[in-house]
Amino acid sequence: MVALPAVAAPRASDDARGTVTHCPYCALQCAMSLTPTAGADASAGPPAPGTDPVPPLTVQGRDFPTNRGGLCQKGWTSASVLRTGDRLTTPWVRVRGELRPATWDDALDLVAGKLRALAAEHGPQSVAVFGGGGLTNEKAYALGKFARTVLRTPNIDYNGRFCMASAAAGANRTLGVDRGLPFPLEDVGGAQAVLLLGSNLAETMPPSLQHLAGVRAAGGLVVVDPRRSATAELTADGQGLHVQPVPGTDLVVLLALAHVVLAEGLADTAYLERRTTGLDDLRRCVAAWWPERAEQVSGVPATTLRAVARLLAAASPSRGGAGAYVLTGRGVEQSSQGTATVTAAIDVALLLGLPGRTGSGYGAITGQGNGQGGREHGQKADQLPGYRSIEDDAARAHVAAVWGVDPADLPRSGLPAVELLRRLGTPGGPRALLVHGSNVVVSAPDADRLRERIAALELLVVCDVVPSETALLADVILPVTQWAEEEGTMTSLEGRVIRRRKAIEPPPGVRSELDVLADLAARLGSTVHFGTDPAEVFDELARASAGGRADYSGLSHARLDAEPDLFWPCPATPAGTNPHPGTKRLFTRDFPTPDGRARLVPVDHVGPADDLRPGAPLYLITGRVLAHYQSGAQTRRVPALVRTSPGPYVEVHPLLAERLGVEDGTPVHLETARGGLVARTRVTDAVRADTVFMPFHWSGQGSVNRLTNDATDPVSGMPEFKVCAVQVTRWDGPWDGFEPVDAGLEPVAAGVRGDGGAHAPGTAGA
Numbered sequence: 001m002v003a004l005p006a007v008a009a010p011r012a013s014d015d016a017r018g019t020v021t022h023c024p025y026c027a028l029q030c031a032m033s034l035t036p037t038a039g040a041d042a043s044a045g046p047p048a049p050g051t052d053p054v055p056p057l058t059v060q061g062r063d064f065p066t067n068r069g070g071l072c073q074k075g076w077t078s079a080s081v082l083r084t085g086d087r088l089t090t091p092w093v094r095v096r097g098e099l100r101p102a103t104w105d106d107a108l109d110l111v112a113g114k115l116r117a118l119a120a121e122h123g124p125q126s127v128a129v130f131g132g133g134g135l136t137n138e139k140a141y142a143l144g145k146f147a148r149t150v151l152r153t154p155n156i157d158y159n160g161r162f163c164m165a166s167a168a169a170g171a172n173r174t175l176g177v178d179r180g181l182p183f184p185l186e187d188v189g190g191a192q193a194v195l196l197l198g199s200n201l202a203e204t205m206p207p208s209l210q211h212l213a214g215v216r217a218a219g220g221l222v223v224v225d226p227r228r229s230a231t232a233e234l235t236a237d238g239q240g241l242h243v244q245p246v247p248g249t250d251l252v253v254l255l256a257l258a259h260v261v262l263a264e265g266l267a268d269t270a271y272l273e274r275r276t277t278g279l280d281d282l283r284r285c286v287a288a289w290w291p292e293r294a295e296q297v298s299g300v301p302a303t304t305l306r307a308v309a310r311l312l313a314a315a316s317p318s319r320g321g322a323g324a325y326v327l328t329g330r331g332v333e334q335s336s337q338g339t340a341t342v343t344a345a346i347d348v349a350l351l352l353g354l355p356g357r358t359g360s361g362y363g364a365i366t367g368q369g370n371g372q373g374g375r376e377h378g379q380k381a382d383q384l385p386g387y388r389s390i391e392d393d394a395a396r397a398h399v400a401a402v403w404g405v406d407p408a409d410l411p412r413s414g415l416p417a418v419e420l421l422r423r424l425g426t427p428g429g430p431r432a433l434l435v436h437g438s439n440v441v442v443s444a445p446d447a448d449r450l451r452e453r454i455a456a457l458e459l460l461v462v463c464d465v466v467p468s469e470t471a472l473l474a475d476v477i478l479p480v481t482q483w484a485e486e487e488g489t490m491t492s493l494e495g496r497v498i499r500r501r502k503a504i505e506p507p508p509g510v511r512s513e514l515d516v517l518a519d520l521a522a523r524l525g526s527t528v529h530f531g532t533d534p535a536e537v538f539d540e541l542a543r544a545s546a547g548g549r550a551d552y553s554g555l556s557h558a559r560l561d562a563e564p565d566l567f568w569p570c571p572a573t574p575a576g577t578n579p580h581p582g583t584k585r586l587f588t589r590d591f592p593t594p595d596g597r598a599r600l601v602p603v604d605h606v607g608p609a610d611d612l613r614p615g616a617p618l619y620l621i622t623g624r625v626l627a628h629y630q631s632g633a634q635t636r637r638v639p640a641l642v643r644t645s646p647g648p649y650v651e652v653h654p655l656l657a658e659r660l661g662v663e664d665g666t667p668v669h670l671e672t673a674r675g676g677l678v679a680r681t682r683v684t685d686a687v688r689a690d691t692v693f694m695p696f697h698w699s700g701q702g703s704v705n706r707l708t709n710d711a712t713d714p715v716s717g718m719p720e721f722k723v724c725a726v727q728v729t730r731w732d733g734p735w736d737g738f739e740p741v742d743a744g745l746e747p748v749a750a751g752v753r754g755d756g757g758a759h760a761p762g763t764a765g766a
C-alpha cells in the first residue's frame with residue numbers, strides 16, 4: 001500500500017492562510033500558502049484510475065514583492081505531484097534486469113558496497129555525482145560535501161551547467177560576481193526601456209510580467225527572439241519592439257548595438273572613465289560591426305539596430321532617462337558562444353552606464369527554483385561553498401576546516417556536466433553515477449548517445465520523488481522527500497534567500513536526501529559529520545560560506561523566518577553589533593574585482609557549431625511551454641497540465657509548411673546529425689520561415705534532445721541547446737502518434753515502456 005500522507009501540525013511560521021512557503025518550480029519562487037484541502041481524505045491512497053487526484057493541500061498565491069499574489073498554472077496545480085499515483089515510496093533495486101522493491105538497508109548496502117569496490121579498484125574519480133538546481137541550499141551543500149569528503153571524487157557537476165553556466169561565466173569576468181539579478185525584480189517596474197534577449201517570461205515566469213507593465217506603457221520593451229513568443233507579443237501596439245534575428249546571431253545584434261552607442265556618442269563617458277576598464281579594446285572590436293554588416297548576418301534591419309540603441313540610450317540615467325535594463329535568458333545563453341553573448345550584453349549595459357545605478361542594470365534571469373543557490377554551495381565541478389573556487393588554496397583551507405578534513409585531501413576541479421556525461425562508462429571515465437534532482441535522459445543534449453553511455457555504467461543510482469525516465473534506467477532508485485514535505489532554503493533569481501517549509505508529512509518509506517547522504521557516509525566508513533536537520537545544515541553552510549563571494553554567514557533559518565527580505569551577501573557581524581542587513585543591490589559603490597572596476601571584454605561572433613549545410617537547411621530551436629516544467633517529470637504527472645499541453649509539436653511557418661506540403665497537425669520528420677524523430681506540426685507565422693521550434697518537455701518519440709547538439713561553450717561548458725541545423729520532411733510512413741501521457745492517472749505496472757510516459761515502478765508490487 002502506498003502513502004498515508006497526513007498534514008503536519010501547524011507551527012509559528014504558519015499564518016491564518018496556512019503554511020507560508022514558495023512554489024516548488026522556477027526561480028521566481030512565487031510566494032504561496034498551503035492549507036489542507038477541505039474534504040480531501042489525507043489518509044487516502046493514490047487516486048483511482050481515470051480520476052484526477054485530489055491534492056492533499058490547497059495552494060493559494062501570497063503577496064510577495066516578486067509575484068504580488070500571482071501564480072502560474074504550474075504553481076497552483078503543484079500540490080498534485082504530492083499525490084501522483086506513481087509517487088516513489090520504496091527503494092527499488094534492479095535484479096536480473098528488472099526493478100524490484102527493496103528495503104532501505106538492502107538498497108543502501110548495495111550502493112555502499114559497489115561504491116567502495118569501484119573506488120578501491122579504479123580510484124575515487126570513477127564515481128560521479130550529478131546534482132540539480134531544484135535542490136534546497138542545504139541539500140546542494142550536503143551533496144557537494146559528500147562528493148568531496150566521502151567519495152573524494154572531483155567528478156561532481158549539475159544541471160545548472162545546462163542553465164546558468166554562460167550567464168555566470170559572463171558576469172564573473174566582467175562584473176566580478178554572478179548573482180542572476182543584482183537588484184530586486186521590483187526595480188524593473190520603473191524602467192523606461194528593457195532589452196530582453198532570449199527570454200520568454202510570459203510563459204516561463206508569468207507573474208513577473210507585472211514588473212514589465214511600466215516599460216510597456218512607456219513603449220520601451222524590446223524582445224529579441226527568432227520567434228514571436230508570447231513575450232514578444234507584449235511589444236505589439238506601440239509597447240515596444242520585437243527583434244527577430246536569425247537563430248544564434250544575438251552576439252552580432254549586441255555588437256552592433258555597442259557600435260551604434262559608441263559611434264553616435266551615446267555612451268556614458270563619465271561612468272566608463274570612473275567605473276570600468278577595457279574601453280579601447282572593446283572599441284576596436286565593435287568597430288567591425290556597423291549596423292549594415294550586422295544586418296547581413298542577423299537579418300535584423302540596420303534601422304532597427306539603430307533604433308534599439310537610441311531607445312536604450314534615451315532611457316539611460318546619463319541622458320536623463322528613467323532607467324534601462326539589459327536582461328538575458330536561455331535563448332542567448334544556451335549557445336556555443338553563450339559566454340561571449342552574455343559578455344556583449346554586459347558590455348552594452350556598461351557602455352550605457354547601467355550596472356550599479358538604482359533603476360538600471362544588467363541581469364540574467366535564473367531558471368530553476370534554486371538555480372542561484374544551487375551554483376553557490378558546491379555542486380559545480382570547480383566550486384566550493386560560498387561561491388569559492390576549488391582551486392584556491394585559501395578557500396580549500398577554510399572549507400576543509402569547517403568540514404574537519406585535511407585540505408590536501410579535497411579533490412580539485414572535476415569534469416563539467418556535458419563532458420562528464422560523455423565520459424560515463426568509457427575507459428578511464430566514471431563507472432558509477434549518483435543522480436540527485438535531474439532527469440538527464442530527457443534534458444541533456446544528444447540524449448540517445450547519453451542513454452548508450454548510461455547503459456555502459458556499472459552503477460546508476462537515482463534519488464527522485466517519481467520514477468522519471470532516468471530513474472527507470474537506474475540500478476537503484478531511492479525515494480526522497482519533496483518540496484512541501486521538507487524544511488530548507490532556496491535562493492531566488494534575485495539572490496533573495498527564502499524559506500521552504502514543511503506542510504505535510506511525507507509518505508511512509510520516503511527519506512530526506514540529507515538523511516540518505518548521512519546514512520551512506522556512515523556505511524562508507526566516513527567520520528565526517530553529516531547533519532540531517534536542515535537548520536543545522538544551513539548553519540554549517542553559512543560558516544562554510546563566510547568570506548566567500550556568496551556569503552550567507554549572517555543568515556539562519558530563524559533569521560529568515562523573521563525577515564523574508566534578505567539578499568546575499570549577508571556576512572556575520574561581531575557579537576553585540578547589529579546584524580548585516582543583506583545586500584539588495586550590488587555594485588552601488590564598486591565592483592567586486594581587484595581594482596573595483598567592471599571590465600569591458602571584447603568578444604567576436606563565430607556562429608553555431610552545427611550551422612546550416614546541405615542536408616540540413618533549417619534551424620531547429622528549442623524552449624519551453626507554460627504548462628510544463630523542464631523534463632516534465634513532475635508536470636506530466638499533473639492531469640490539468642497534461643490537458644492544457646498534451647504532447648510534443650513542431651512550430652512551422654506557413655511558407656515552410658507549403659514548401660513541405662504539410663498542414664497543421666501533419667506529422668513531419670526532423671533529422672539532425674544526431675538522430676531523427678516524428679512529431680506533429682503546428683503551423684504558425686510566429687516562427688521564422690527558416691526555423692522550426694520544438695519544446696523539450698517530452699521523452700521518447702517526442703524528445704527534441706535526441707536531436708540537439710552537445711557542442712559546448714569553451715568558457716562555461718554550456719551545451720548548445722538552442723540552435724542546430726535540421727532537415728524537415730513530410731512524414732508519410734507509419735506512425736502511431738505520440739501517446740498523450742495520462743500522468744498520475746493509473747497505478748502502473750513495473751517495466752519500461754520506453755515512450756516517455758508517466759509509468760513504472762512506483763506502485764507495482766507494492
Ligand SMILES: Nc1nc2c(c(=O)[nH]1)N[C@H]1C(S)=C(S)[C@@H](COP(=O)(O)OP(=O)(O)OC[C@H]3O[C@@H](n4cnc5c(=O)[nH]c(N)nc54)[C@H](O)[C@@H]3O)O[C@H]1N2
Pocket residue numbers: 026027163197198199200201203204205224225226227229246247248249250329330331332366367368369621622623624625626627628629630631693722723
Ligand atoms: N513553463 C516553464 N517555465 C519555466 C521552466 C519550464 O521548464 N517551463 N523552466 C525554468 C528554467 S530552469 C529556466 S532556465 C527558465 C528559462 O526561461 P526562458 O529563457 O524564458 O525559456 P526558453 O523557452 O528556454 O527560451 C526563451 C526563448 O529563447 C528563444 N530562442 C531560441 N533560440 C534563440 C536564439 O538563437 N536567440 C534568441 N534571442 N532567442 C532564442 C525561444 O524561442 C524562447 O522563446 O524558465 C524557468 N521557468
Ligand SMILES: Nc1nc2c(c(=O)[nH]1)N[C@H]1C(S)=C(S)[C@@H](COP(=O)(O)OP(=O)(O)OC[C@H]3O[C@@H](n4cnc5c(=O)[nH]c(N)nc54)[C@H](O)[C@@H]3O)O[C@H]1N2
Pocket residue numbers: 132133134135136159160162163164330334367368435436437438439440442443444463464465466468480481482483513622623624629630631632633634696704705708721722
Ligand atoms: N532542448 C533543450 N533542453 C534543455 C533546455 C532547453 O531550453 N532546451 N533547458 C535546460 C535547462 S535550462 C535545464 S535547467 C534543464 C533541466 O532539466 P532537468 O535537469 O531534467 O530538470 P527537471 O526536469 O526539473 O528534473 C528534476 C528531477 O528531480 C526530481 N526532484 C524534484 N525535487 C527533488 C528533490 O528534492 N530531490 C531529488 N533528488 N529529486 C527531486 C524531479 O522529479 C525530476 O525528476 O534542462 C535543460 N535542457
Ligand code: SF4
Pocket residue numbers: 023024025026027028029030067070071072073074075076204205206207
Ligand atoms: S512562475 Fe515559477 S514560481 Fe511562480 S508559480 Fe509559476 S512555476 Fe511557480
Ligand SMILES: [Mo]
Pocket residue numbers: 162163164367368
Ligand atoms: Mo534552467
